Amino acid sequence: MPRVPEPEVIICGAGAAGLTLAIDLARRNIGFLLIDKAAGPFRGSRGKGIQPRSQEVFEDLGVIDRIVASGGEYPVQRFYTDEGPVDRSAFELSGPTPEEPYQIPLLVPQFLTERCLRERLAELGHAPLYGHELTGIDQDDDGVSARIATPSGERTVRAAYLVGADGGSSFVRKSLDIGFPGRTLGVRAVVADVRADGVSTDAWHRWGRARTRRCHCARCTARTCSSTWGRSPSTWTSTSRRRA
Numbered sequence: 001m002p003r004v005p006e007p008e009v010i011i012c013g014a015g016a017a018g019l020t021l022a023i024d025l026a027r028r029n030i031g032f033l034l035i036d037k038a039a040g041p042f043r044g045s046r047g048k049g050i051q052p053r054s055q056e057v058f059e060d061l062g063v064i065d066r067i068v069a070s071g072g073e074y075p076v077q078r079f080y081t082d083e084g085p086v087d088r089s090a091f092e093l094s095g096p097t098p099e100e101p102y103q104i105p106l107l108v109p110q111f112l113t114e115r116c117l118r119e120r121l122a123e124l125g126h127a128p129l130y131g132h133e134l135t136g137i138d139q140d141d142d143g144v145s146a147r148i149a150t151p152s153g154e155r156t157v158r159a160a161y162l163v164g165a166d167g168g169s170s171f172v173r174k175s176l177d178i179g180f181p182g183r184t185l186g187v188r189a190v191v192a193d194v195r196a197d198g199v200s201t202d203a204w205h206r207w208g209r210a211r212t213r214r215c216h217c218a219r220c221t222a223r224t225c226s227s228t229w230g231r232s233p234s235t236w237t238s239t240s241r242r243r244a
Ligand SMILES: Cc1cc2nc3c(=O)[nH]c(=O)nc-3n(C[C@H](O)[C@H](O)[C@H](O)COP(=O)(O)OP(=O)(O)OC[C@H]3O[C@@H](n4cnc5c(N)ncnc54)[C@H](O)[C@@H]3O)c2cc1C
Pocket: 012, 013, 014, 015, 016, 017, 018, 035, 036, 037, 038, 042, 046, 047, 048, 049, 050, 051, 054, 110, 132, 133, 134, 135, 165, 166, 167, 168, 170, 171, 191
């Protein structure tokens, strides 16, 4: 069996964070192994608002043009009130400044953002290893040994560093007993990607009362996605449309 060179870094998780780190290491010629337990790339729209600061990072990584081309600006918000539909701009915009060159959040579904990052990574000669789950970590003064379950059995890989980019319920964080301080918002939410007829794509449609949070339903369109939240599961709906 050919001997695989030890990577300098193991990145656990090939989501947005893991892919971003992988691109940065690749362009610095630092060896790494990028693993993800999922069978393939994430397919949902989840993180769809690309904030100005994220756009600066994407510019630095050389992917901003393709991310802009994958989505668009937020459409107008259309609130359905007792008096009828009312359109309001989603954001108040001011001109770009050297400190804040990007002012306009973009609407791009997360699966397309991650696709752009994978494309950039491929240009640099790398790809995530899917179906590879980190199952154990042993660290010492010189580095870390990672146990990885692969489709062809368990493997132990030695590296100088292991980076946990494995999301909100991070195995790495829990293994190292690192806390995750924060606050629960006190709302229940459902995000879904579905097709829906009869709702135009020129607006971000919003029903219900967002302030009371009893039931608020939003449909984000413009090639992408939507979300809904409320207290009663029977009122949950949400829709999404991928770029045609
Ligand atoms: C409802 C919702 C709406 C959001 N909206 C926005 C938004 O509008 N704008 C925005 O910027 N962000 C948004 N976010 C946040 C955004 O989705 C996250 O910040 C982003 O996905 C975090 O990326 P990540 O790479 O850290 O983790 P993840 O995307 O969670 O990726 C972690 C990866 O690690 C892998 N993994 C986990 N455990 C292991 C293991 N043991 N071994 C190997 N692989 C493992 C998983 O399979 C996964 O692919 C939203 C999030 C939610 C839930």
